[in-house]
Amino acid sequence: GAGVSQSPSNKVTEKGKDVELRCDPISGHTALYWYRQRLGQGLEFLIYFQGNSAPDKSGLPSDRFSAERTGESVSTLTIQRTQQEDSAVYLCASRKGGDTQYFGPGTRLTVL
Amino acid sequence: AQSVSQHNHHVILSEAASLELGCNYSYGGTVNLFWYVQYPGQHLQLLLKYFSGDPLVKGIKGFEAEFIKSKFSFNLRKPSVQWSDTAEYFCAVSSSSNTGKLIFGQGTTLQVKP
Numbered sequence: 626g627a628g629v630s631q632s633p634s635n636k637v638t639e640k641g642k643d644v645e646l647r648c649d650p651i652s653g654h655t656a657l658y659w660y661r662q663r664l665g666q667g668l669e670f671l672i673y674f675q676g677n678s679a680p681d682k683s684g685l686p687s688d689r690f691s692a693e694r695t696g697e698s699v700s701t702l703t704i705q706r707t708q709q710e711d712s713a714v715y716l717c718a719s720r721k722g723g724d725t726q727y728f729g730p731g732t733r734l735t736v737l
Numbered sequence: 738a739q740s741v742s743q744h745n746h747h748v749i750l751s752e753a754a755s756l757e758l759g760c761n762y763s764y765g766g767t768v769n770l771f772w773y774v775q776y777p778g779q780h781l782q783l784l785l786k787y788f789s790g791d792p793l794v795k796g797i798k799g800f801e802a803e804f805i806k807s808k809f810s811f812n813l814r815k816p817s818v819q820w821s822d823t824a825e826y827f828c829a830v831s832s833s834s835n836t837g838k839l840i841f842g843q844g845t846t847l848q849v850k851p
Binding site for chain 2: 628629656658660665666667668669670673675681684716720723725728729730
């Protein structure tokens with residue numbers, strides 16, 4: 626079966642614009658995570674979805690960041706009024722039960 | 738707060754050399770431990786994991802890691818590296834009692850010279 630997919634693979638935007646990143650998890654995976662990797666740093670947790678439960682938003686760095694997920698399907702991460710410090714690779718991962726997280730290829734966001 | 742520290746940021750080895758990458762974590766409760774690898778141009782993928790039981794864990798491609806609870810460590814080892822092991826390696830921790838969100842170390846870039 627297909628793995629986790631993300632789109633776009635690359636996004637270049639101007640400071641102040643809004644961007645939307647998409648994640649398609651593996652079918653049947655109930656848990657979905659967003660992480661961010663800034664240059665030279667490890668991955669930072671952003672947000673977690675589990676089925677229809679309230680998401681864990683504890684990792685979102687500011688109120689400019691938001692994410693949605695409908696049921697156990699696609700998720701979108703939205704960054705409003707982008708800043709240069711938002712430049713990073715945004716990774717999505719999905720998981721079934723207590724199993725391993727499977728990562729997508731990431732979206733490389735560059736804010737000019 | 739949980740944190741993960743990887744001591745080596747960039748390691749250069751010759752083929753057949755032995756590898757040990759250090760990983761220490763800070764967390765008072767029960768943890769699950771992971772090593773992920775990212776080969777050039779590829780996705781992040783799981784190398785091995787420890788949830789419970791035997792603290793010596795074997796993973797793919799001849800890698801192993803040992804969980805030493807008293808030292809809060811989960812070091813990655815391989816007796817003899819190959820050129821194809823050139824990649825970035827990430828240690829990660831999750832609490833056994835929470836959402837499974839991973840706390841990652843900064844990563845170690847391994848370069849193996851043929």
